[in-house]
Amino acid sequence: MAHHKISVTVNGSVESVDVPSNMTLLTMLREKLGLTGTKNGCTAGECGACTVFLNGEPVNSCLVLAVECDGAEVRTVESLARNGQLDPIQQSVIDHNAVQCGFCTPGVLISARALLDRNPDPTEEEIRDALVGNLCRCTGYIRILDAVKDAARVGAAPGTGGSR
Amino acid sequence: MDTVETTTPRPHQENAAPRPVGESVTRLDAHEKVTGEAVFADDLQFGPNMLYARIKRSPHPHARILKIDASQALALPGVKTVVTGQSTPGFIGLYLKDRHIFCTDRARFVGDPVAGVAAVTEEIAERALDLIHVEYEVLPPVLDPEDGVRPDAELLHPELGSYEVANFIFPQPGTNIPNLFKIRKGDVDQALSEAAAVVHHTFRVPHVQHVPIEPHVAIAKVDERGRVTLWGSSQSPFAQRNLIASALGISQADLEVVAPYVGGGFGCKAGVSMEALAVAIAMQVRGRPVKLRLTREEEFYTTFVRQGLVAHFTMACDAEGNLTAMDNKFYWDGGAYAEYGVNMTRGAGYSSSGPYDVPNVRTDSFCVYTNHPVGGPMRGFGQPEMQCGLEQCINHLALEIGMDPMDFRRRNCVKEGSNLVTGMKMHATGIGECIEKAAEAIGWGHKDPPSAPHKRRGKGIAAMWKAPAMSPNAGSSAWIEMSEDGKCTLGLGGQELGQGTFTVMAQMAAATLGIPYDWVRIASPVDTKYSPYEWQTVASRLTWSMGNAVVAAAKDARRQILELVARSWEETPEDLDIVNGNVISAKSGRSSSLKGLVVYGLAKPGDQGWIGGPILGRGSFMPTYVTGLDPETGQGQRAVVHYTTGAQAVEVEVDLETGRVQVLRGASAFDMGKAINPDLVNVQMEGGLVQGISTALFECLQLKDGVVRNPSFVDYRIATSADAPRDMQSIIVEVPQDDGPFGARGVGEHSMVPTMPAIANAIHDALGIHPGAPPFTAEKVYLAMVDAGLVK
Numbered sequence: 026m027a028h029h030k031i032s033v034t035v036n037g038s039v040e041s042v043d044v045p046s047n048m049t050l051l052t053m054l055r056e057k058l059g060l061t062g063t064k065n066g067c068t069a070g071e072c073g074a075c076t077v078f079l080n081g082e083p084v085n086s087c088l089v090l091a092v093e094c095d096g097a098e099v100r101t102v103e104s105l106a107r108n109g110q111l112d113p114i115q116q117s118v119i120d121h122n123a124v125q126c127g128f129c130t131p132g133v134l135i136s137a138r139a140l141l142d143r144n145p146d147p148t149e150e151e152i153r154d155a156l157v158g159n160l161c162r163c164t165g166y167i168r169i170l171d172a173v174k175d176a177a178r179v180g181a182a183p184g185t186g187g188s189r
Numbered sequence: 190m191d192t193v194e195t196t197t198p199r200p201h202q203e204n205a206a207p208r209p210v211g212e213s214v215t216r217l218d219a220h221e222k223v224t225g226e227a228v229f230a231d232d233l234q235f236g237p238n239m240l241y242a243r244i245k246r247s248p249h250p251h252a253r254i255l256k257i258d259a260s261q262a263l264a265l266p267g268v269k270t271v272v273t274g275q276s277t278p279g280f281i282g283l284y285l286k287d288r289h290i291f292c293t294d295r296a297r298f299v300g301d302p303v304a305g306v307a308a309v310t311e312e313i314a315e316r317a318l319d320l321i322h323v324e325y326e327v328l329p330p331v332l333d334p335e336d337g338v339r340p341d342a343e344l345l346h347p348e349l350g351s352y353e354v355a356n357f358i359f360p361q362p363g364t365n366i367p368n369l370f371k372i373r374k375g376d377v378d379q380a381l382s383e384a385a386a387v388v389h390h391t392f393r394v395p396h397v398q399h400v401p402i403e404p405h406v407a408i409a410k411v412d413e414r415g416r417v418t419l420w421g422s423s424q425s426p427f428a429q430r431n432l433i434a435s436a437l438g439i440s441q442a443d444l445e446v447v448a449p450y451v452g453g454g455f456g457c458k459a460g461v462s463m464e465a466l467a468v469a470i471a472m473q474v475r476g477r478p479v480k481l482r483l484t485r486e487e488e489f490y491t492t493f494v495r496q497g498l499v500a501h502f503t504m505a506c507d508a509e510g511n512l513t514a515m516d517n518k519f520y521w522d523g524g525a526y527a528e529y530g531v532n533m534t535r536g537a538g539y540s541s542s543g544p545y546d547v548p549n550v551r552t553d554s555f556c557v558y559t560n561h562p563v564g565g566p567m568r569g570f571g572q573p574e575m576q577c578g579l580e581q582c583i584n585h586l587a588l589e590i591g592m593d594p595m596d597f598r599r600r601n602c603v604k605e606g607s608n609l610v611t612g613m614k615m616h617a618t619g620i621g622e623c624i625e626k627a628a629e630a631i632g633w634g635h636k637d638p639p640s641a642p643h644k645r646r647g648k649g650i651a652a653m654w655k656a657p658a659m660s661p662n663a664g665s666s667a668w669i670e671m672s673e674d675g676k677c678t679l680g681l682g683g684q685e686l687g688q689g690t691f692t693v694m695a696q697m698a699a700a701t702l703g704i705p706y707d708w709v710r711i712a713s714p715v716d717t718k719y720s721p722y723e724w725q726t727v728a729s730r731l732t733w734s735m736g737n738a739v740v741a742a743a744k745d746a747r748r749q750i751l752e753l754v755a756r757s758w759e760e761t762p763e764d765l766d767i768v769n770g771n772v773i774s775a776k777s778g779r780s781s782s783l784k785g786l787v788v789y790g791l792a793k794p795g796d797q798g799w800i801g802g803p804i805l806g807r808g809s810f811m812p813t814y815v816t817g818l819d820p821e822t823g824q825g826q827r828a829v830v831h832y833t834t835g836a837q838a839v840e841v842e843v844d845l846e847t848g849r850v851q852v853l854r855g856a857s858a859f860d861m862g863k864a865i866n867p868d869l870v871n872v873q874m875e876g877g878l879v880q881g882i883s884t885a886l887f888e889c890l891q892l893k894d895g896v897v898r899n900p901s902f903v904d905y906r907i908a909t910s911a912d913a914p915r916d917m918q919s920i921i922v923e924v925p926q927d928d929g930p931f932g933a934r935g936v937g938e939h940s941m942v943p944t945m946p947a948i949a950n951a952i953h954d955a956l957g958i959h960p961g962a963p964p965f966t967a968e969k970v971y972l973a974m975v976d977a978g979l980v981k
């Protein structure tokens with residue numbers, strides 16, 4: 026298998042990684058960089074557990090090849106809290122008891138942050154649409170919707186959260 | 190005119206429990222779960238020495254294995270071992286040992302593990318599978334449980350009579366029936382002949398999958414002496430230790446199971462499903478960790494399924510609307526191996542009256558071997574499937590006799606002292622209150638106009654009950670160790686699956702000990718080498734059973750502290766208390782922080798030595814009062830520890846043009862005795878309702894000739910953020926459980942038990958059509974409307 030040396034900015038730090046050509050961004054994050062906050066629920070683009078920011082857009086990292094990320098900017102759930110301060114969406118998810126097993130949570134948080142970044146005041150329908158690709162088997166979703174709604178009300182404090 | 194007798198709610202125990210019991214404190218695990226720090230089994234790092242395993246599986250539902258040739262696979266560079274049934278001759282199984290870790294002579298379902306490979310990469314392991322050549326002699330399969338019980342059916346386990354079995358399971362040697370559970374109470378035939386109304390229905394409830402978002406994963410390592418460490422996503426670390434060790438013929442003390450957070454279980458990670466495969470492979474490559482992670486596809490067709498059920502109900506009442514008889518026959522599609530299916534069969538039997546007082550009941554509940562995936566526990570343990578039909582029949586019968594279905598349920602529901610189907614006496618229960626409150630919450634009795642002329646609205650209700658279905662003597666234990674500053678670490682062996690058990694255990698420990706909630710830490714991950722014993726995280730039993738052990742451990746630590754301080758102060762422990770982390774005396778008014786004394790003890794006056802020592806509280810709990818039931822009649826003193834009861838009511842809107850059913854609102858009311866953390870109870874009710882809606886409207890594992898046809902999220906649809914009703918109400922009813930901690934009993938599974946029939950009954954209310962067995966897909970409902978002449 027051919028290997029490639031790529032340079033990718035992950036959570037603000039430039040990483041130089043040696044990746045086989047068939048390795049996904051998800052596997053690179055989890056196995057090459059030890060960033061295990063991003064989860065693998067299906068490896069097929071169907072569950073949303075692996076959602077990360079790629080150049081500011083939410084993507085299923087199990088569908089992106091690592092080699093395609095040469096020169097790109099990636100942000101994972103590990104980047105949401107800064108200096109011990111949670112992103113408002115993280116705090117809101119805690120406050121609403123919108124986390125149970127927590128396996129979908131990293132992907133949900135990235136999708137929600139992405140929505141709030143492009144639409145600071147989403148309607149309930151817009152929130153449901155934005156999260157439709159993030160499957161959750163535990164919560165029944167309403168708490169997650171409420172958490173996003175409330176986080177929108179709070180807004181993103183400068184210097185915390187945000188995709189860029 | 191209301192002559193209906195309802196259960197009298199006990200006086201509310203509000204404020205009776207010490208803080209923080211009864212408070213909705215923040216989950217202990219929430220912070221690490223939103224930052225991505227929470228560790229799940231797949232996140233553990235094992236370094237470059239780790240090997241990857243893949244499994245060669247039977248493509249046939251039923252076949253004899255004639256020959257396995259692994260020579261080509263073994264020759265592939267990077268392959269370290271190939272394991273077959275020859276290395277795993279021992280039997281494994283929770284209640285009935287009928288299974289080998291790898292198939293030996295026979296494969297019994299599509300997906301049955303035939304060989305396992307360990308290689309340096311996952312790709313090489315996968316490639317090696319194609320190089321293992323297996324010769325099969327295909328055998329006729331059994332694909333329907335009613336076919337499976339026919340005398341001429343192909344026998345799947347001819348050795349059934351020789352298997353080791355628990356004493357409350359009754360296999361029928363020479364058949365495909367690993368368990369038959371019977372109830373014979375009263376005179377059913379007489380009652381049926383005298384009835385004012387009788388209904389009869391058959392329901393075929395399909396298989397469904399648990400679909401946790403985290404797939405199964407296990408990593409095993411065996412050292413040179415043969416001692417095993419297993420890391421996995423597990424609801425049952427101790428049961429895995431026991432079952433795998435005995436199957437491999439090693440000591441339980443030489444098998445350590447480490448179980449980090451579970452990313453959703455719902456039953457599929459209980460007992461042993463795929464973990465033993467990783468251990469058996471690791472046995473052959475000692476010193477190297479071997480990781481087996483199931484693909485999503487394997488998750489759908491190789492792990493435990495919620496069994497299919499064929500259920501026949503005959504139900505009767507008198508002219509006043511009193512239930513008089515039930516005659517039930519259940520055929521459970523147990524799949525290739527008995528595992529949990531045999532006990533679900535039993536649970537369905539001893540709960541087969543539903544939550545009703547019925548004088549005459551006859552039930553035959555058959556677990557049947559088929560060449561389908563293995564039946565495992567799924568949230569509700571057989572009760573959602575069984576009560577799906579039962580609660581539709583109740584509705585039908587009420588309407589037959591001209592009664593409101595809600596009143597009919599209130600009239601007939603069990604009460605304290607009711608003589609249950611097994612002869613057990615019912616304990617205090619709030620089911621009447623649950624039925625009333627759920628109905629009231631959705632405006633029972635008022636019909637709102639539909640949102641469009643081509644839509645119809647309807648309301649439906651269903652009640653439920655469920656007991657923890659488990660070994661009668663399933664035990665729990667806990668310890669509490671104090672740290673120097675007075676905070677404590679709580680050791681327990683039950684698992685955090687998302688239900689919030691670590692949080693409520695910390696609440697109970699804090700309340701009992703007298704320290705603030707945020708002073709409690711959980712000794713996690715659960716590790717069988719260091720954590721105290723816990724049977725399994727199943728059956729909604731932790732709050733009650735492990736809770737009792739935690740309270741006992743906290744009481745033990747508290748007693749030691751109070752005795753120590755009393756000696757030092759020359760007072761009696763009875764005059765002392767621990768409040769907010771300080772020991773105080775009601776008599777002398779003295780007070781002391783816990784700091785130091787809980788580890789170092791206290792100095793005697795005048796530097797004359799010391800008293801006390803490190804405080805370590807211990808507690809254990811095991812129910813000792815569950816008795817056996819007669820195999821012919823199902824009668825006995827006490828069949829179960831207790832029943833949690835409840836009800837759900839829903840309003841639906843059906844689109845006449847498409848058949849699509851939309852749940853507009855749902856109300857859940859359950860009696861969990863005492864809500865230790867009310868909002869965690871609420872979110873269990875919401876999550877269960879949506880999971881119930883998902884199984885009611887969408888889910889069905891499509892099995893054709895033993896092959897799962899929809900093993901992906903695209904083809905097996907579960908509820909998404911678009912499907913959750915905005916209006917979900919959760920109602921807490923608290924009639925205390927006499928042997929529960931602070932009066933609590935479990936409620937985790939219950940919230941999805943009545944959902945399917947509540948929706949079915951609402952569809953009937955909207956359309957006048959009994960929709961029968963789930964899922965109530967748009968297509969199915971549309972065709973039913975065509976059949977009924979509602980649409981053309």
Ligand code: FES
Pocket residue numbers: 064065066067068069070071072073074075076085086087088
């Ligand atoms: S793991 Fe990428 S979408 Fe499921």
Ligand code: FES
Pocket residue numbers: 123124125126127128129130160161162163164402452453687
């Ligand atoms: S919290 Fe478990 S899948 Fe969402």
